[in-house]
Amino acid sequence: MLDAFVARLGLSRLTVHQTFRDTTVLAREVDKGEGLLALLRLAGQEDLDTVAIGDSEPDLPMFRVARRSFAPSQMSGRGPARSLGCHVTDRPFQPGLLRAVRGIVHPDGGRCARCRPCPAPPAEGLLWELMKTADRRPLVSLLRALADPRSLQAFAR
Numbered sequence: 001m002l003d004a005f006v007a008r009l010g011l012s013r014l015t016v017h018q019t020f021r022d023t024t025v026l027a028r029e030v031d032k033g034e035g036l037l038a039l040l041r042l043a044g045q046e047d048l049d050t051v052a053i054g055d056s057e058p059d060l061p062m063f064r065v066a067r068r069s070f071a072p073s074q075m076s077g078r079g080p081a082r083s084l085g086c087h088v089t090d091r092p093f094q095p096g097l098l099r100a101v102r103g104i105v106h107p108d109g110g111r112c113a114r115c116r117p118c119p120a121p122p123a124e125g126l127l128w129e130l131m132k133t134a135d136r137r138p139l140v141s142l143l144r145a146l147a148d149p150r151s152l153q154a155f156a157r
Contacts (some may be wrong), residue, residue, distance in 0.1 A: 069081070072087065073090060
């Protein structure tokens with residue numbers, strides 16, 4: 001729908017990238033790699049040791065620019081990411097993000113006292129449900145939505 005809207009308005013300098021979770025509208029000549037380079041230039045830190053974490057193909061230009069990069073295993077462009085030197089973790093979603101952060105903090109694979117596990121939060125409540133929903137596989141979310149009659153009410157007039 002957004003692609004059609006951009007085309008109908010003749011906004012040829014914009015590009016639309018849509019994933020299961022979000023939609024991004026960007027200037028066609030801009031990508032995350034160019035953005036990272038511009039930020040480093042603006043800060044006067046072109047030689048800074050940069051680290052990037054991403055989980056989709058638009059993150060590939062950022063991986064090309066960053067000195068180190070990480071992605072959780074559900075990333076759609078794992079092969080190209082690896083070819084750019086990105087470390088793809090062995091876990092998807094939040095557990096994969098945790099592995100990436102541990103790889104940033106301890107590149108040698110070690111641990112420190114600050115990295116000790118904290119007590120698990122109670123497995124109940126809105127925050128817990130949101131975390132479980134965010135990590136649900138897209139097909140499971142679709143099937144759950146199709147099975148819920150309230151989902152269809154959003155489209156009924």
